[in-house]
Amino acid sequence: MQKKLIEVCYTPADYEYFKGRFDIIVVIDVLRATSAICSAIHNGVNSVIPVSTIEEAKEYQDKGYLVGAERQGEIVEGFDFGNSPYSYMKPELKGQDIVLSTTNGTRAINIAKDAPTVVIGALTNLNFLCNWLIEQDKNVLCLASGWKDKFNLEDTICGGAIAESLLKTGKFTSNDDSSVAAKYLFLAAKDNYFGFLKSSSHRRRLKKLNLNEDIKFCLTPNSMDVIPILRNDRIEKLEF
Template structure:
């Protein structure tokens, strides 16, 4: 059986180098968009509509949608919430269609939207996602959202975790140094994500905003068995 590829792309700006060669794209934004999306779908939100700009988010809000909008780690004034995972656990939003726009994550989702399959990855759904990917027999690209098209540690570690999980099956190979580096970052961090990421730029950014509870949630692996998948313009729960 021919082995499939798994690679890690560190930023949306690098996506064009990989585009078209991977049937499955896993979008990752650990702090905090994809962690929030997993939380929302796990807690019964019907769908999430990811939009890249505040203008798009406002247009949906004008139509009556609940909208989460975040820039620079903070809720954008005038919107219902930001991208804290805890915002999407409230019982009053269960069964709703919600719009989300974030600094990095929703942009990455929309950049990848023409791929055959786009799913959402985070540390919170890590093992469940890896187990599903193992059975798909398709090439997998882990697309890290990064921070404003720059490398970040937490997304790269999560991408490395997915890559390592697939490589261990013997069904996958990686050819790129970026993937090798991501795998070794994960192996160095896996026993203590909190300690390893203590000095990371986005963790420090969120800490200054008093978002420590969000950080703890997002860096705690395997809290939920859910895979959000992009269907048309909406993220919904994948039936596995």
């Protein structure tokens, strides 16, 4: 039986090199967009509409939607919330359709949206997502959101964790050095994500904004059994 592919793409700027060869794209933005989306769907938000620009976010706000917007790690003035996972745990958001625009994550989601299947990955839903991906038996690309089209550690490590989990089954193979490097970064970090990422650029950026609780939440693996999936430009809970 022919093995399926699992590869890791470091940034949305590199996506063109991988486009068209994969059945499932896993978009990853550990700090913090995809962690926040997992939190929202896990806590009963009906759907999250990812938009790439503040202008689009404002249009939805003018239509009466609750809108989260983040740039440079901070809430954009005039919007309801940013991309803290804790913002999406509020009971009043249950059953709501909300809109989110972030510096990196929502842009990556929209870049990949024409793929056959797009799901949301984070450390918080890591094992649940990996088990589902193994069952699908399809070619998988982990698309790291990075930081403004540049490589970042936390998204690459998460992609490496997914790659390692799938490769261990013997049903998947990997051809690209980007995936090999991601896997070995994960193996180096897996016993202490928090310590390993202490000097990472985005962790330092968020620490300056006093967002340590967000960092701890996002770097705590397997707190949620949920897979958010993109359907008709909205992210909703994948039902089994």
